[in-house]
Amino acid sequence: MNATDIREFLSTVAPFSELEREAIDNLAGYFSEKSFAGGKEIGTFRQPGRHGLFVIRAGAVAILDEAGQELEQRGRGELFGHAIALDGGVRDYRVRAVEDCHLFHLDAGILDQFSADHDIVRRFLTADPGERLRSLAQRSTGTLADIELRQPITASADTPIARCASLMASHQVSCLPITAGDDLVGIVTDRDLRTRVLAAGIDPSAAIDQVMTRDPLTARLVTRIDDALVEMMRLGIHHLPVRDESGRLAAVVSAGDLLRLQAPHPLRLVRDIQRADAVDDLTRLARKGPCLLASLAGRGSEVTEVGRIASMITDACTKRLLQLAQEQLGQAPMEWTWLAFGSQARMEQGLVSDQDNGLLLAEAPDEAASRYFKQLAEFVCDGLADCGYIYCPGDVMAKSQWRMSFDQWRHTFEGWMLEPEPQSVMNSSIFFDMRPVAGDIDLGRRLHGEVLDQARESKLFRRFLAAESMQHRPPLGFFGRLVQESSEDKGQGINLKKRGVLPIVDLARVRALEGAIRVVHTEERIQSAAEAGIMSERDADDLIHAFRFIGNIRLKHQVALYERGEKPNHLVDPDTLSGLHRRYLRSAFGIVRTAQKALAQRYQV
Missing domain, CATH: 2.60.120.10 (Jelly Rolls)
Structure with a gap:
């Protein structure tokens, strides 16, 4: 040749x-x-x-x-x-x-x-399979250092409130960092002046440290713009101090500044959803989500970021629907918490998602309260369906049976853990991915904490859960070959949700329950398990990179289908991948298989 x-x-x-x-x-x-x-x-x-x-x-x-x-x-x-x-x-x-x-x-x-x-x-x-995945080039995206930043206007903690307001007006800024020497100790915004000073009747001659927000969240110049936006939207803040390499204050950026740089951006959609006046306006906005998420992925955003933003859109729709429902139904008769389960709870949703949710009530409701919360749940779940979130195939929704008092929820979890059997364990696993979205957040966190403590004490239940997690195995057949499956309407390929993503989600869940780890995001669970000594740092890092790689392949596949006008699915034909990606996909599946073997050995399943 x-x-x-x-x-x-x-x-x-x-x-x-x-x-x-x-x-x-x-x-x-x-x-x-x-x-x-x-x-x-x-x-x-x-x-x-x-x-x-x-x-x-x-x-x-x-x-x-x-x-x-x-x-x-x-x-x-x-x-x-x-x-x-x-x-x-x-x-x-x-x-x-x-x-x-x-x-x-x-x-x-x-x-x-x-x-x-x-x-x-x-x-x-x-x-080393993990080393191969870690070596993949990450996308190069704009950082805060890439944008034009103004030198910040600052004041000291003993500056009078009136003087700070004057500084903000003369320099036409909407926030003022408060410093002590080179250290950032607080921040005050124009909203703070309205709500904490004028509305509260505070003397304007008082020192600003009486009304400032102490120890505010900060970012570094190397922080990616998208990461800064996601964190600001998650925490509901509008101003973010930025530090330089030495840790000194370099600037303050606003969410508006970053959204203008990134437009069109899904986080702008989140803001618009929060302001929707009616359900029709909300559903019209929500149905823009898949297109904007696909665009975000097309610009190079990875699955972790897209998943967080997709879930933030779902959260925003849920919260606004709850507000609209209460405007119609009146004030709730008791404290309540809206709970998200599954991928929404984990902040790992994709372009198209179904809904998994529940309603936690502070106490057992009487007939009138039951009627109120039934109407509330139906309003929200039906509204989410209109927004494009299909009803849960397993009926895990607040409008169904999953609308209970604190004690009922706790007794339900106790029943699963005290007398576990395969079917109940399979049905219950989604509920351990729990996150309070609206209402009394502390009530939801208390339930989650008690459930985690119960799970840590029930090794038998965790053993059943570990056995159930083995039902989703990576598609590696004899001689390390990729095993494909067929679907009448989707052709042939590998179901990257069932064979790739879910095995890692299941592994992370068992490890989290083992250590009563409160975070529910899969990557954070794995990292926390490593920090707690439940997994080795190297194994955890390998698993995280396998999770990202498999998720990115699935995301790109779904975006391609969406752009062709087809419904996104999880069945990826490996022959459509480059030789490099096929090899790395095998590496990722190998990491998952090794992690499953370790879990099976630990729980003797």
Whole structure:
């Protein structure tokens, strides 16, 4: 085969397919050709070793352990010779031709030099699956340092309130950072002056530290604009002090400033939803969400950010519907909390989501209260359906049976945990992803805390939950091949929700219950489990990167379907992915499988 043919072939093989054409042209001339008849031993590859790299041009080979047991098979366009992780560890392996093979071989010295010059090749050939995923280039997005920031106008903590108001008016700013030397100690806004001074009758000659917000949230110059926006919208704040590399105050940015930079942006939609005057206006706004989220993903935002913003849109719709309902029904007869479950609770929703919610009441309602909260729940759930959030297929909704007093909720959880059995455990798992959205937030947090304490004490229940989590396994079949499934209306592929995302969500949930960890976002659960010593830092980081990679592949697939006018689904055909992404998808699934084995061993399931 001539050099031109080798170049054309290498351009289809990961990781060389990701290189510039000139780099492939330079490399092609260094490959030699080798052929082996079916059944012939190709060699033993000891680790560490200098065997160079073999690329399979035609045929197939078997990777065997030193005892001759077949571990996996590799075919056209796949590699061997380098270090390979086998059953979770790097070890010596043998290679045998399964059928007649035509191979290209690159000498170890040339490979070393080429890998040093091309980091993508070096990373691809690492035997550590987590390292491969960690090495993926993250998108380069605008940071706060990239925008034009004004030098902040500041005042000291003993400055009179009237003087601070005068400073804000003369410099036409809507907030004033309060400093002590180089330290930021507080912030005051024009809203604070209205609500904490004028409305409260505070003497304007008093020191500003009486009404300022102490120890405000801050960001760094390196903070991404989108991250700053998400955090500001989550906390309901409109001004964000920005620190430089040394920790000193550099500027203050407003949510309006950032939204203007990012427009059109889904967080602008959140603001508009919060101001909707009627249900019709709200539903019209909410149905813009998928388009804006798809646009956000198309601009390079990753699944973690898109999931948070999608869930913030759902939260905003829910809160506004609750407000509109109370305007119609009147004041509630007792304290209550609206609870989100599942992906909304975890802040991990996608372009299209169903609704999982419940209503927590402070006490057992009488007939009139029951009627009120039934109407409230129906108003909100039906409104969410009009907004595009389909009714929960499992009927986990406040308008259904999941509208109970604190004691009823607690006794329900106690029943699941004291006498667990497979069906009840399967049905209950979604409820452990709980987050209070509106109403008496402390009441919801108290219920969540008691439930976590109960789960930590019930090892039997966690064992059942661990066993249930094993129902969702990554699609790795014999010899490490990706296993596809078929759907009449969606074709063939891998269900990345059932086989990729849910296994990690389930793992994180069990680990969180083990340590009574209060956070519910999957990545935060995994990280908290590592900090608590429940998982190793390295295993947790591997799992987080696997979660992000699988989620990003699913998100891009859903965006492509949405832009073609098709309903987003979870079934991804691996043949539509690049060779690089197929390899990395296998790596991600391998990490999940290893984590499941560790969980199964811990709970003996």
